[in-house]
Amino acid sequence: MEYLFKAVSFPVLKVGDFIDGMVIARKKSALYVDLGSVGTGIVYGRELMAARDMVSNIRMGDRITAKVVEPENEDGYVELSLKEAGREIVWREARDLAEKKIPLELVIKEANKGGLVMEWEGIQGFLPASQLRSIHYPRVEGGDKEKILGELQKMIGQSLTVTIITADQEEDKLIFSEKETQTEELKEVLSKYKVGDIVDGEITGVVDFGIFLKIEEGLEGLAHISELSWSLVEDPRTLFNIGDKIKAKIIAIENGKISLSIKALEPDxxxxxxxxxxxxxxxxxxxxxxxxxxxxxxxxxxxxxxxxxxxxxxxxxxxxxxxxxxxxxxxxxxxxxxxxxxxxxxxxxxxxxxxxx
Missing domain, CATH: 2.40.50.140 (Nucleic acid-binding proteins)
Incomplete structure (x- = not known):
């Protein structure tokens, strides 16, 4: 008999472990889960209330993943948490999506001076303004933060295609990027252009440091203030207006960005x-x-x-x-x-x- 006890080994659970099992009973006050050789798990009390939305969709025979809260209580059950496990699963998926750079279509919930707030699978995340595609980036004279906020607030309710670039569960930090979603699409579009090409475009932004020119739908270039004229330019707004249609020369294509020159079209x-x-x-x-x-x-x-x-x-x-x-x-x-x-x-x-x- 002693030999049999030594020959059979049972996994030892500890608080925080994640375990899979099959639901074998549902009662008003508890959910019972068959954990195989480990024994029987139970979700009840505060943990049952916290996961009531999840529990309402669980049926007898369903396989679930839960987090161990107590390896063995006084009744011999393994106390489990569905909510904690669900949150862990979501964060795991977030990390997987970030690694694979899979695009997501999300709705903008809020805006602040730094960017936009979005939500994915119940987790609130942040899209910094610096991670917006140039077509959505707020162009405000003088970089006035209140005006930038005003432009960002106009985007509330809109959907954007983004990717997760940071998924840090410990810091509860989920960061999105709209720029990253255009990588393959942008490569294809950029392949049509090369340094030295002269392009026609429409001015979509005039800022202190230069002008933005829409070359085609979804593709913009920047002509830095130093490339606007051979003469000294103190303020681009004195020379250009949004909506103006002009020609420019491509002088650089780097990291998915097109640099343009207006002065390159004139004799040096x-x-x-x-x-x-x-x-x-x-x-x-x-x-x-x-x-x-x-x-x-x-x-x-x-x-x-x-x-x-x-x-x-x-x-x-x-x-x-x-x-x-x-x-x-x-x-x-x-x-x-x-x-x-x-x-x-x-x-x-x-x-x-x-x-x-």
């Missing part, structure tokens, strides 16, 4: 300047910017050089001697057109001997 003034200017030339220039580093001076449209602050001594002295928008005589002390680099010295009202560079 630095190329012409090679034949026109040289170090030592005295030129007339218009002051187009003043700051603590010095003065930026346009010798002609799209061709500008820096007069270093050291030429004036202090910023106050510089501002006393020259003004924005006015023309003064300067001498070229460094001229490297291939590097698009030029430095100047201010000659004042009377041309003076210039220090050698």
């Amino acid at each position: 003034p630095w190329v012409r300047a090679k034949e026109k200017y040289k170090k030592g030339d005295i030129v007339q220039g218009v002051v187009i910017r003043l700051n603590r580093y010095g003065a930026l001076v346009a010798v002609e449209e799209g061709l500008a050089g820096l007069v270093h602050i050291s030429e004036f001594g202090t910023e106050n002295t510089m501002r006393e001697k020259i003004e924005l928008g006015k023309t003064y005589p300067f001498q070229i002390t460094l001229f490297e057109p291939d590097e698009r680099k030029m430095t100047l010295v201010y000659l004042g009202d009377v041309e003076k001997e210039v220090k050698s560079a």
Whole structure:
């Protein structure tokens, strides 16, 4: 007899284990589960109330997964929790969906200044604004947070196709991304374009750092402020409006993003300047910017050089001697057109001997 006891081994359960079993009885106050060699499990009391929605759909003979709350109570049953097990199963599925990057169609429930709130399988998740596709990203002048929130709130009730990018059960953190869903689709669309292509598009956004151009449905590119004109652009809004139809040149395609240039469609003034200017030339220039580093001076449209602050001594002295928008005589002390680099010295009202560079 002692030999038989040693030969038969039974699995030892501990709190927190997950176990499968078959429902063998349903009563108003309890649910009984056959756990095989482990014994009989029971879901009752607070655990039964917590899982009442799940229990209402369970039938005799159904196989279920439950979490062990008490390996053996005073009546000899294994106390089980369906709700805890259900939550674990959902998080496992979330991690699987994240790993496989499977798209989900979810409805936007709420909005805050950081992004959008969505719900999946009873778990509240977050879609950061930074993870929105460019077509949905709120473009607000000056990055005003209240205005951004206003734009995000307009999306409440809409459905978006997203993927799970973070599923952290311990932190109760579920993060979605709309950007990730377009990977394959975007690759196919982008395959039609290459660097150097000239495209027609409609301006869909004008912001401090440039303009967004819709090239085709679902595909946008960004022309950075530095690529809008050969001349200095302080504010893109002075040159472009939403709805304008323009041409642009593709200058880069990286990480699913298209970079555009408007100025690349115009002749490069630095190329012409090679034949026109040289170090030592005295030129007339218009002051187009003043700051603590010095003065930026346009010798002609799209061709500008820096007069270093050291030429004036202090910023106050510089501002006393020259003004924005006015023309003064300067001498070229460094001229490297291939590097698009030029430095100047201010000659004042009377041309003076210039220090050698």
